[in-house]
Amino acid sequence: MFEGPHVFLRAIERTDADKLFRMMNHPELRGRRYLDDEDRPLSIVDVERYIEKFQEAKNGLHLTVLVDDQPVGYATVDYDWDTLTPFAAVVISPDHQRSGYGSETAHLLIDWVFTQLPATAIHSWIADWNESALRFSESLGFTSAGRVRRDSVHDGSFADSIPVEMLRGEWEATRAH
Amino acid sequence: MPIEGTLVTLREERDGDAELLAALRNDLDTQAWSKTLPPDYTVPMLRKRYETREFNYDPLEGRFIVEERSTGTAIGYIGYNGLQRRHSAGIGVMLSKSAWGKGYAEEANELLVTFLFVELGVQVVHLWTHSGNPRAIGLAEKVGFKVAARMRNSIYKNGKLLDNVVMDQIREEFYARHPDLEDPLGNPFEIG
Numbered sequence: 001m002f003e004g005p006h007v008f009l010r011a012i013e014r015t016d017a018d019k020l021f022r023m024m025n026h027p028e029l030r031g032r033r034y035l036d037d038e039d040r041p042l043s044i045v046d047v048e049r050y051i052e053k054f055q056e057a058k059n060g061l062h063l064t065v066l067v068d069d070q071p072v073g074y075a076t077v078d079y080d081w082d083t084l085t086p087f088a089a090v091v092i093s094p095d096h097q098r099s100g101y102g103s104e105t106a107h108l109l110i111d112w113v114f115t116q117l118p119a120t121a122i123h124s125w126i127a128d129w130n131e132s133a134l135r136f137s138e139s140l141g142f143t144s145a146g147r148v149r150r151d152s153v154h155d156g157s158f159a160d161s162i163p164v165e166m167l168r169g170e171w172e173a174t175r176a177h
Numbered sequence: 178m179p180i181e182g183t184l185v186t187l188r189e190e191r192d193g194d195a196e197l198l199a200a201l202r203n204d205l206d207t208q209a210w211s212k213t214l215p216p217d218y219t220v221p222m223l224r225k226r227y228e229t230r231e232f233n234y235d236p237l238e239g240r241f242i243v244e245e246r247s248t249g250t251a252i253g254y255i256g257y258n259g260l261q262r263r264h265s266a267g268i269g270v271m272l273s274k275s276a277w278g279k280g281y282a283e284e285a286n287e288l289l290v291t292f293l294f295v296e297l298g299v300q301v302v303h304l305w306t307h308s309g310n311p312r313a314i315g316l317a318e319k320v321g322f323k324v325a326a327r328m329r330n331s332i333y334k335n336g337k338l339l340d341n342v343v344m345d346q347i348r349e350e351f352y353a354r355h356p357d358l359e360d361p362l363g364n365p366f367e368i369g
Binding site: 081082085120121145146147148149150151153157163165167 | 211212264265300301303324325326327328329330331332333338341343345347364366367
């Protein structure tokens with residue numbers, strides 16, 4: 001179901017804990033790991049708790065991104081109580097970035113949302129300092145929905161968040177190309 | 178000591194408030210979000226919620242009943258949630274329709290926003306509404322909020338596809354509206 005030319009996405013497993021522990025604590029992922037707790041060093045127990053929480057979550061997907069059977073990232077679709085506008089996030093380990101895995105993963109998630117859910121739009125939130133993620137979202141066809149001020153703290157100041165969105169019609173237009 | 182304004186008072190929830198809260202939840206005009214549908218909330222549900230609330234030194238939400246000062250009548254609910262200490266909180270309000278148009282919601286919002294900035298020392302207050310509720314957007318603008326983001330086609334309500342509207346107000350904006358108040362806290366990252 002979730003297979004691209006290079007990546008394979010499967011449900012997150014307890015056995016991913018060691019790999020995710022290293023990934024989630026990677027200094028380059030500070031503030032962009034898309035967990036409730038963005039800045040604190042995570043213990044292996046914290047990571048196991050996240051995995052448990054992801055496994056219990058009913059309204060969405062929590063997937064491990066595999067390349068050659070090795071975890072290189074994780075991905076989320078979360079629609080909470082309303083399937084109209086699911087939230088999506090993709091996190092690729094800094095050691096494996098710039099290989100197209102993030103883009104491939106994002107396309108698989110977006111296609112799943114619009115083909116399997118009665119969704120009108122898909123959205124995500126990106127910290128305003130995270131320029132590579134903003135460019136990435138644009139390349140996928142997302143557009144900015146505004147700017148929510150002082151939504152987080154990063155590197156000695158408050159940071160704004162940029163909610164980004166793609167409507168179903170916009171997704172269809174990208175597919176037509 | 179409740180939070181007192183000129184027209185309304187914000188006080189803690191009490192035993193007899195369940196009827197009002199159930200009625201606000203069951204009114205499609207006052208509950209605002211389709212999340213809470215259907216309008217079948219019962220008084221025992223609301224009473225149980227009230228009775229099972231435990232003492233907590235570290236609450237991340239505040240729940241208040243809005244009372245009309247002139248009569249002492251409970252007319253609505255206002256609260257904040259998702260508090261990140263010294264950083265942010267979100268607010269929400271529901272008033273009985275009979276209390277609309279009298280400036281009560283505006284004052285209740287102002288009292289709560291003042292509490293959040295002046296007592297809890299947050300940097301930003303958020304609220305979420307939708308494009309089908311221009312009254313709520315106008316009210317929020319009156320008490321200093323600005324539209325921060327608008328997510329298209331995100332809300333379905335009353336047969337209409339609406340935009341999800343996020344509004345925010347930062348600390349400097351609050352104090353600029355209240356030149357009588359001093360802000361020794363400011364933005365802690367910018368203290369030289």
